[in-house]
Amino acid sequence: MVSNNANTPAMRQYLAAKAQHPDALLFFRMGDFYELFFEDAVVASQLLELTLTSRNKNDENPVPMAGVPHHAANGYIQRLVDMGKKVAICEQMEDPALAVGVVRREVTHVITPGVNLDADSLDSRSNNYLMVIWDALDGFGLAYADASTSTLRLAVALDKATMETEVFRIEPRELLITDDAQKKFGHLFGTLNKTTITVRPAAFFSSELSKTLSARLSTNEELAGCLVLAVGGLLAYLQEVRPQALRGLTWAEVYRIQDTMLLEPSTIVNLELMRTIIDGKRQGSLLWILDRTITAMGARLLRQWVQFPLLVPDDIRRRHDAVETLKDDTISRETLRDHLKEVYDMERLSTRIQAGCAVPRDFAALRASLEKIPEIRRVVGKLKSAALRKRMEELPPLDELRLDLQTTLVDNPPVSVKDGGLIRHGVNKELDELTGWSKDGKAWVLRYEAEQKKRTQIQSLKVGYNKVFGYYIEITKANVHLVPKDYLRKQTLANGERYFTEELKEYEDKILSADERRIALEIELFEALKERVANEAESIAKTAKRLAELDVYCGLADLAKSRGYVRPVLDQSRVLDIRDGRHPVIEAILKEPFVPNDVEINADNARLMLITGPNMAGKSTVMRQTALIVLMAQLGSFVPAESARIGIVDRIFTRVGAADNLTRGQSTFMVEMMETATILKKATERSLIILDEIGRGTSTFDGVSIAWAVAEYIVDNIRARTLFATHYHELTALEETRQGILNKHIAVKEWNEDIVFLRKLANGATNRSYGIQVGRLAGLPNQVIMRAKEILRDLEEGLLVVQKQETRVAGKPESKNRGQQAQLNLFGPPKTIDHHPVMVELAGVSPDSLSPKDALLLVYRLKQMCNIQS
Numbered sequence: 001m002v003s004n005n006a007n008t009p010a011m012r013q014y015l016a017a018k019a020q021h022p023d024a025l026l027f028f029r030m031g032d033f034y035e036l037f038f039e040d041a042v043v044a045s046q047l048l049e050l051t052l053t054s055r056n057k058n059d060e061n062p063v064p065m066a067g068v069p070h071h072a073a074n075g076y077i078q079r080l081v082d083m084g085k086k087v088a089i090c091e092q093m094e095d096p097a098l099a100v101g102v103v104r105r106e107v108t109h110v111i112t113p114g115v116n117l118d119a120d121s122l123d124s125r126s127n128n129y130l131m132v133i134w135d136a137l138d139g140f141g142l143a144y145a146d147a148s149t150s151t152l153r154l155a156v157a158l159d160k161a162t163m164e165t166e167v168f169r170i171e172p173r174e175l176l177i178t179d180d181a182q183k184k185f186g187h188l189f190g191t192l193n194k195t196t197i198t199v200r201p202a203a204f205f206s207s208e209l210s211k212t213l214s215a216r217l218s219t220n221e222e223l224a225g226c227l228v229l230a231v232g233g234l235l236a237y238l239q240e241v242r243p244q245a246l247r248g249l250t251w252a253e254v255y256r257i258q259d260t261m262l263l264e265p266s267t268i269v270n271l272e273l274m275r276t277i278i279d280g281k282r283q284g285s286l287l288w289i290l291d292r293t294i295t296a297m298g299a300r301l302l303r304q305w306v307q308f309p310l311l312v313p314d315d316i317r318r319r320h321d322a323v324e325t326l327k328d329d330t331i332s333r334e335t336l337r338d339h340l341k342e343v344y345d346m347e348r349l350s351t352r353i354q355a356g357c358a359v360p361r362d363f364a365a366l367r368a369s370l371e372k373i374p375e376i377r378r379v380v381g382k383l384k385s386a387a388l389r390k391r392m393e394e395l396p397p398l399d400e401l402r403l404d405l406q407t408t409l410v411d412n413p414p415v416s417v418k419d420g421g422l423i424r425h426g427v428n429k430e431l432d433e434l435t436g437w438s439k440d441g442k443a444w445v446l447r448y449e450a451e452q453k454k455r456t457q458i459q460s461l462k463v464g465y466n467k468v469f470g471y472y473i474e475i476t477k478a479n480v481h482l483v484p485k486d487y488l489r490k491q492t493l494a495n496g497e498r499y500f501t502e503e504l505k506e507y508e509d510k511i512l513s514a515d516e517r518r519i520a521l522e523i524e525l526f527e528a529l530k531e532r533v534a535n536e537a538e539s540i541a542k543t544a545k546r547l548a549e550l551d552v553y554c555g556l557a558d559l560a561k562s563r564g565y566v567r568p569v570l571d572q573s574r575v576l577d578i579r580d581g582r583h584p585v586i587e588a589i590l591k592e593p594f595v596p597n598d599v600e601i602n603a604d605n606a607r608l609m610l611i612t613g614p615n616m617a618g619k620s621t622v623m624r625q626t627a628l629i630v631l632m633a634q635l636g637s638f639v640p641a642e643s644a645r646i647g648i649v650d651r652i653f654t655r656v657g658a659a660d661n662l663t664r665g666q667s668t669f670m671v672e673m674m675e676t677a678t679i680l681k682k683a684t685e686r687s688l689i690i691l692d693e694i695g696r697g698t699s700t701f702d703g704v705s706i707a708w709a710v711a712e713y714i715v716d717n718i719r720a721r722t723l724f725a726t727h728y729h730e731l732t733a734l735e736e737t738r739q740g741i742l743n744k745h746i747a748v749k750e751w752n753e754d755i756v757f758l759r760k761l762a763n764g765a766t767n768r769s770y771g772i773q774v775g776r777l778a779g780l781p782n783q784v785i786m787r788a789k790e791i792l793r794d795l796e797e798g799l800l801v802v803q804k805q806e807t808r809v810a811g812k813p814e815s816k817n818r819g820q821q822a823q824l825n826l827f828g829p830p831k832t833i834d835h836h837p838v839m840v841e842l843a844g845v846s847p848d849s850l851s852p853k854d855a856l857l858l859v860y861r862l863k864q865m866c867n868i869q870s
Contacts, residue, residue, distance in 0.1 A: 009102040011037070011055075011063070017090045017107050023198075024086035024110055027077065031096070033067040034089075041066040047083060048076055077111060078121040084196040086112040086241075110241035113196040114174025115147050117245060117355055119348045122148055125291070125299035130237070131172035133163065134205060134230035135181055141226030143234045143252075144170055149300070149347040150248030150354070150541060152234075154219070154227050155257050161682070164188055166257055168265040169307050171195070171274075176237055178202045193280075198237075205233035213239065218251045227254070244355035248537060261309035261634055262651050264682075266675050270654040270690075271627055272585070273306055286628055289584050290637060292558050294340040297347045297544050298551025305552065309634035311648055313570045318387055319553075319636030320567055325385035326557035327638070332379050333561075337554050339376050343369045346544035353530060354537045360413035360422045360526070363533065366540070367405035370398055373543070380550070388553070395546055396539035401532070408529050417526055420519045428525060434518035441511040445471070448504065456482050463504070471508040472498040556637050563588070565638035568629075573647035574603030574685065576630070576721050580642035583625035584632065587640060595759035596641070599626050601721050603647075603685055606742040608715050608722040610731060611761070613746030614770035616777070618759040619725040620656060622746070623690045626723060627652050630688055649688045649721075653679040656692040669697030673706075680713060689714060689722040696727070704728045715740045732765035838865050 010030070014037055018026050025044055027034040036044045037055070041064040045052035054062035068076045077087050089111070093104045111118070114130030122128050131144035138156070140163040145152040157163035167175070167189075174196045175189055182189075182199050189197055204210070210232030214223075217231065231252060238245050269277060276284040287306055293299045310316045326333045344365040352358040353366070373395070380392040413422040425432055449463040458479045465471050469491055475483060476496040487499040500508075533540075559565065563584075580596035587594040599622065601609050611619050629639045633646050655675045676694060683689055694710055695703030707728055714722050715738050724731075735743045745766040747758040772788050780788075841862065850858065 013102065013105050014090075017088070017105070020107060021086075021088040021110055024088040024112075025080060026088045026090055026107075027068075027073065028090045029070065029092045029105065030067075032070055034070055034073050035065060035067040037063050037065050039064075044076075044080070047085070048079060074118070074121070078118070081111055081113055081116060081121070084113055084194070086110060086196075109244070112174055112198070112241055113194075114172060114176075114198075115238060115242050115245065117148050117242065117352055117357055119148065119345065119352065122348075124296035124345060124348075126303055127151065127300055129170055129172040130174045130176065130234065131167065131170060132176045132205075132230045132234040132237075133167070133181060133185075134226050134233065135178075135184070136226035136229070138224055138226050141224065141228075141230030142166060142170075143227065143230040144172055145234055145238070145249060147238065147242060147245040147249070148351055149297075150245075150351045150537075151347075152217075152231070152249050152252040154223070154231060154252050154254045156224050156226060157257060160185075161678075162257060162262070165262060165264055168192065169263055169268065174198060176200065176233060178205065200233065200237070204236060205229045207232075207236060209239060210236040213246070216250070219254050221254050223254065242355075244357065245351075247354040247356075247534075248351045248541075250538075259311060261311060261631070261649065263307070263309075264651070264653060264678070266678075267627075267652050267654045270656045271624060271631070271652075273631075274303075284585060284589070286585060286631075289588055290556070290559065290632070292555035293551045294337055294555070295343050295548065295551045296345040297548040298340070298555065300347075301545075301548040302552045302555065305635045306631075309631055310636070311634070311650060313572065313648060316570050316634055316636060320570075320638070322385055322388050322553040323556045323560060323636065323638060324567055325383055325388060326553055327560045329383065330561065332383060333554050333557055335379050336376060336550065337558070339372045339379070340547070340551050340554070342372050343547060346540055346547070350537050350540040350544065354534050356530070358530065359415060360409070360417060361415065363405060363409055363529070364411075364413050366533070367402065367409060370402040370405065373398065373402075373547075376547070376550070388550075391546055391549065395543055398536065398539055398543060401536050401539075404529070404532060408525070417523050418519065420515070420522050423522050423525050428521065431518060431521050431525065434514050434521065437511065437514035438518060441507070441514070444507060448507075456484060458482055469498065470500075470512075471504050472500055473504065474498050560638035563640060565640050566643060568633040568639050568641075568644040568646055570633060570646055570648060573645075574607075574721065575645055575647045576601050576626070576649075576688070577643075577645040578626060578629055578639075578641050579644070581625055581629055581644070582640040583621050584628055584640050586621060586625075597622050597625075597759075597761040599723070599761070601723075601742070603719050603721055605740060607719060607740045608711060608724055609742050609744050610711070610734065610765070611723065611725040611744050611746065612727070612729060612732060612766045613725075614748060614757075615727075615774050617746035617748060617757045617770075619746055620692055621759075622761055623656070623692060623723040623725060624654075627654065627688060627690050647721075648686065650684055650686040651682065652688045652690070653683055654690040654692075655679060655694065656690060672697055676710060680710070680718070683714075683718050683720050685719040687718070687720040689718075689720050689724075691722065691724045693725060693727065700728075704730050707731055708734070711741070712738060729765065735765075838862055841865065 014026065014028050017028065018040075025036060025040045027036065041052060044050060045066045048068075050066040050068065053065050055065050056062050080087050087110065088107050089109055090105050091108045093106050096103050112130075114128065116122060116128055127146040128148055129144045129146055131142065134141040140157040140160070142155045142157060142163065143152070155166065157166055171193065172195055175192070176198045177185070177189070179199050179201060182197065186197070189195065206229055210229070213235035214228055214232035217235070223231070235246065235249070238249070263273070268274065272285045274285055274287050275282055282288050287303060290306065291299055291302055293302055310319075326336075346366065346369050349358070349362050349366050349369075352362055377392055377395070380388055383389060408424060408427055410422055410424050414420070423431060425435070445463050449461065452463070452473060453459055453461050456479075458475060460476055460479065462474045463471065464474055472490050473487065474493075474496060480497055483497075483499065486501055488501065489497060490500050491498040576599065578599045581599060582594050582596050595618070599609070601607055611622065613619050625640075629641060629644060630646055630649050631652060632639050633644060634649065655672065672694070676691075679689055679691075691710070695706040697703075698706075707726055708731055711724055711731060711734055714720060714724075719740075732743050734741045743763075743765040744761050745764060747760045747762045748766075748770060749756040749758055772785060772792065775788065776785050845858065
């Protein structure tokens with residue numbers, strides 16, 4: 001039964017608005033609050049920890065209700081969006097005081113995880129993408145847009161695997177798909193990090209609206225059928241939730257996925273390109289090290305470069321040329337970076353201006369940014385790089401717009417247009433006159449107050465103003481008897497009375513009328529300015545992109561200079577020759593000097609490097625740093641090495657550890673095998689493969705067999721450059737049986753019974769894993785270490801046989817064969833001599849660290865232990 005409260009005019013408005021956006025939480029403006037009702041109120045109260053009340057507690061079916069103050073709503077809304085919720089904003093479209101009947105209300109916009117124009121609530125250093133996937137016979141159409149920057153990109157994935165890889169690489173904040181796609185791929189999309197899934201029927205993507213909107217779009221090439229429907233659905237969704245965002249989306253970039261290095265999801269995670277594996281944070285990732293950008297738009301562009309490394313040597317060399325020029329010219333680089341510090345996020349500013357949601361201070365930020373461009377042009381014009389000079393010369397002329405903003409807008413505009421005081425003196429004669437009235441009015445009030453003090457002889461008399469009562473004369477109770485007869489009482493206070501006179505009332509009407517006209521005229525002039533700026537949005541966006549490029553180049557140059565990075569040589573060979581390579585992240589974090597290593601492999605002969613050595617020695621570090629150096633080189637960065645020659649790599653594959661995926665019924669070993677299978681299917685002779693400990697999740701013989709077969713398959717069939725780390729020393733024999741395999745090991749120095757990791761890659765194989773020594777370093781009890789040594793010794797000598805424990809039945813004679821077994825029983829008692837307390841105590845002693853006194857005390861302690869045991 002519907003509550004009577006639901007049949008009021010306001011609630012009928014609410015229900016109508018909610019019907020338009022059933023999948024969003026509706027914030028319904030009522031006076032100074034946004035209210036939520038029914039199920040929305042219950043959900044919001046739980047998520048935001050709001051007090052849940054009801055519209056009429058005495059009603060038979062009270063309507064649940066929760067609310068937030070309008071001035072604090074943005075914070076609550078953003079919290080909901082961060083949780084993956086959508087929020088529809090229903091505003092009052094007229095002044096309640098002037099409304100006839102119920103106040104007119106409309107849903108002005110919907111904020112979703114993927115459609116948000118509020119720059120303050122977004123991560124300034126990454127894009128906020130809404131992505132659409134359309135499954136068709138000619139492939140998967142992918143369209144994704146950042147409404148906050150007016151960026152729209154399109155691509156076709158020819159198969160499901162490529163589609164999955166591209167979606168993971170883009171990391172959309174919201175994914176728009178058909179109900180059929182949800183059934184087919186819902187399990188995949190559910191694993192995406194912080195991605196909200198929005199479902200619409202297939203007809204939504206092929207509607208007349210979507211066709212009309214996509215037909216208006218300009219692109220750099222003709223769209224495939226699947227792209228027409230994908231981008232049409234995306235634009236139709238924007239029209240539904242935030243139509244203002246469409247004003248900036250007039251052009252789309254179509255790119256081919258195969259034209260850039262495709263990064264598998266496992267590669268992005270294992271190499272920690274965007275965030276660390278342990279805590280998912282940016283600090284400690286490759287992007288964290290590379291990012292020395294100054295501007296928000298530069299940071300977003302760098303992130304895109306990391307996501308999309310290049311494949312064409314000439315394109316890569318152009319980036320290296322720019323970095324080299326700025327690296328060698330420290331004065332110009334630092335000057336440019338100083339100027340860029342005063343450049344705001346022009347992409348998001350331009351979008352907000354086009355969408356009509358910009359405030360006066362956004363225009364001041366744009367003005368400040370444009371004021372730095374002449375100086376930036378001047379510095380770039382003197383650089384040696386002709387390519388950099390040309391890029392800046394291509395900047396559209398925005399001098400007139402800059403001058404317009406300088407002459408129209410005051411230096412420090414107010415937060416809101418309604419506050420007034422944002423247009424400079426001299427822009428409009430009528431406005432100047434009205435502003436003069438306001439200023440003169442303040443002077444008149446002071447004169448009037450002085451006159452009334454003199455007239456009444458009341459020195460505490462004050463003339464004031466508030467929005468409710470207007471102008472007034474305030475007199476304390478002690479002086480009320482001195483009030484003239486022409487004073488008319490306006491308000492009674494606890495400590496006095498407020499009055500007005502006919503003269504004061506007349507002047508109030510004149511002043512308030514002037515203020516209203518002044519603010520109305522300022523709004524009119526400001527709207528005209530907004531229109532002029534919006535007309536230059538395309539030029540502003542182009543300028544923003546050029547400045548973002550310059551920012552990235554300056555940042556990479558600064559990194560190369562401070563870290564001692566070198567320019568890599570990129571060519572079409574299949575060589576990978578890195579001299580004294582270093583891990584960019586670990587090197588920056590370590591307090592001690594990083595030990596560099598050489599890696600030299602090529603697809604013609606030594607294409608698979610088989611690396612042996614103990615855990616913790618540095619095998620994984622060498623492999624990861626090699627992959628990172630390749631990726632850095634192909635995105636346009638200099639690299640941490642003495643020199644590097646890199647034949648173009650089309651894809652980087654990594655198998656460097658797996659976590660259990662029990663929720664999907666996949667064990668560690670299953671994940672390992674699936675990732676390995678993906679590599680063997682997709683890798684080409686131009687790929688770089690990183691394999692760490694293949695086959696360790698099963699029995700030793702099975703593991704060795706799988707690892708052996710995988711290595712052979714890569715060398716014989718794929719012929720890709722490969723780094724293969726293993727603890728299976730049997731695999732080192734492959735060097736003798738297969739051409740193209742090279743044994744290497746991580747050097748270790750033994751000292752007494754301890755080991756020192758030298759972190760150096762050396763020629764040849766090692767036949768020791770030093771597992772027990774690593775266990776000692778990890779802090780295993782001495783008794784466990786001694787027992788492990790004993791078992792290892794017997795295993796190596798072939799003396800260890802595992803026997804099942806026999807259960808003797810009472811009264812039954814012991815087997816005649818018992819006691820005749822000369823080999824050690826794994827489950828039998830250990831040899832007592834090695835586990836005598838004295839032996840255990842001595843095993844934990846470091847003689848060189850003992851002082852004479854400590855040594856003497858040790859002797860006494862050992863003597864006492866011998867007496868106890870005897």
